[in-house]
Amino acid sequence: MTDQPKFAQIKQHIIDKIRAGAWQENQRVPSENELSDQFQVSRMTARRALSELTESGVLTRSQGLGTFVASFKSQSSLLEIRNIADEVKERGGNYTCIVLSLESISAIAPIAIALGVEMDSLVYRSIIVHNENDAPLQVEERFVNPALAPEYLQQDFSQTTPHEYLTQVAPLTEARHTVEAIMPNEEICQWLDMFNEEPCLQVIRRTWSSHGIVSFARLISSGSKYRLGGHLTFKK
Amino acid sequence: MTDQPKFAQIKQHIIDKIRAGAWQENQRVPSENELSDQFQVSRMTARRALSELTESGVLTRSQGLGTFVASFKSQSSLLEIRNIADEVKERGGNYTCIVLSLESISAIAPIAIALGVEMDSLVYRSIIVHNENDAPLQVEERFVNPALAPEYLQQDFSQTTPHEYLTQVAPLTEARHTVEAIMPNEEICQWLDMFNEEPCLQVIRRTWSSHGIVSFARLISSGSKYRLGGHLTFKK
DNA sequence: AAGTGGTCTAGACCACCAG
DNA sequence: TGGTGGTCTAGACCACTTA
Known part of the structure; x- marks a missing residue:
């Protein structure tokens, strides 16, 4: 003391x-x-x-x-958005993930704009479901700028997460987030294994490296299974 | 430079x-x-x-x-939860609010637990709708521990917000938040003036002062009109 | 002019970690 | 043992605000 x-x-x-x-x-x-x-x-x-x-x-x-x-x-309070794999592991859960899709697609307008590339140019897309104890917790749809991560499609994302890989090949310099409440479409309901439609939390994350926009990700979690938490205290 | x-x-x-x-x-x-x-x-x-x-x-x-x-x-990224009145004013909107209810009620179990008071004891409750340019943006339902803010019901919350008043009478020492996606009930749809059911962001905030839990608030905003934002950068 | 915070210096001692 | 970060000192000059 x-x-x-x-x-x-x-x-x-x-x-x-x-x-x-x-x-x-x-x-x-x-x-x-x-x-x-x-x-x-x-x-x-x-x-x-x-x-x-x-x-x-x-x-x-x-x-x-x-x-x-x-x-x-x-005063504004702060909320953390953390790596979901870390979160699951920290609370003692068993983290796994399933790669549903890993391909290159032609960028429609909103994707092209978000990534800062030409419309209809090729971009990479991955869809990954993150599980806690084998139950789906979050689905991650990610669009990647191929100029900044040319070997994205060759990665094995069951071993290393896209976020981990991307920060290695294109050091992160900036990130922006928005959080909103959405209704999932049928596809997302399937991926998250939801029987009835229920509202979801959607985090949109764009990341920059020194050479431009690296990726644009949608992280969607069931509203009833996932929440963001924050804590503000005077003890420190 | x-x-x-x-x-x-x-x-x-x-x-x-x-x-x-x-x-x-x-x-x-x-x-x-x-x-x-x-x-x-x-x-x-x-x-x-x-x-x-x-x-x-x-x-x-x-x-x-x-x-x-x-x-x-x-690295975990941080999201801000800000005072909604400040946010509206900052982006040049016209902030108003309507006090829908200001009364004392008998605490049912979850409320009593959240406030740390006896079940069925009297607690104060306020319901306030926050408007931007006269359109409802967020509804705030707040439960207050009467021991720590005995004159809560006598305040004029069209002038000063509950949060402002409470931090004056019971200095804030700690706050905790959770954010989740919910479906609003009919009542909330009415308050937020939503025709169709759409998902909402719900922030739950509990605040402490040195003498205990002061209040417990639910802040509900339409998912399409309101989002939380965060930014992480290396420029600073 | 007096007091405040903002920056900076050239020392000092300590606890910790490596080889 | 030597280098690292963690704490601390007793000065200094400056920019800013109020009176």
Whole structure:
């Protein structure tokens, strides 16, 4: 308890004050100099406590003015989108997958646009079902820019996931996601082994490498079996 | 361009190397001492560049070993769940809301459990529809622990949102979310003004203050009008 | 002008990991 | 034992804000 680093002790002190309500939203907290006096540390150490709490969204700072307790109103919480294979393994499930399709197709307009290639040019497409304990959990339809991953079709995706392979051959520099609720079509119902139509979570992910758009993936999971989770806390 | 802070220039240099593929996944990057020699800066400055890139997930460090390019495989991407009023205002829409219900009810089992109160005890409930340009975008059903916000029912939620009010009277210390796809019931269809049944995104949010669970909210949005977005990049 | 945060230096000691 | 990252110090100069 007591042999925590000094900057961590100061962080904890600030968090305690906020939790206890002693320092309210938008109220000023002690300056770097005040803290370094109070805790008998150098300014750099006090500064580190304030900087890290600012980074994690607990405080806001502005030059010349001071440091303040952040207003919760403006806080946005974060949700994780994780690798589904890792998730399954982490909760002790048995992860398997089935490659339903691995081919090259002619890009219709929306695919061509999403991948940044010419319309009707050839692109690669894979469809893979991810299973947990042999029950389908998520279907992944992925379109790949052949210029950036020419050997995509030769891979064995029952051993290594497309995402893993692609990050090796074309280092990832950027990714964008959207999440929405959709009704699956009949095909997807079959793949996910759903008897009745039920709503699904659809994650659309586009990934970039330094040479352009690498791939465009639709990850569809049954709404009742899969959910995204997030957690926001003040303990850190 | 050239009058960036030194630590930022070093960060950019490292990112450039990774983007260009010169430094591959899991490969070692220069140590603090090597960077401070190379860039003619103090070790603290080189250290800051490495620390910040580690914090943002680009690098991983371990004491005694060195600093390495993080593997993308293990990276999880983050999605934001934001205050809907802020979101609407930010994109230039006109935000309004309608309070459909504000009352105290008897807690049935799942509500009592979620709020951590006795079954059949009184809890507060509000139902509010959030509009963008007078069209319903999201409905918020919220259950509130009366012990932590006794005057909840007296508030005017057309002026201040429940979330705003609650963070004032019971400072937030923790929040948990789940996101799933659901089919709305008839009631929700009415509130959201949907003619046909369509899938919806449902965010469940529980918030804690230092004295316990403050509230439990269901935020339901039409799948076709609302989506969550996320972005992961190397530019920062 | 005084106080704030933002950047930076040139040292220091420590814990950890390798050969 | 030497190199690495982790913590810390006691200064310094600057840009910014308020009075």
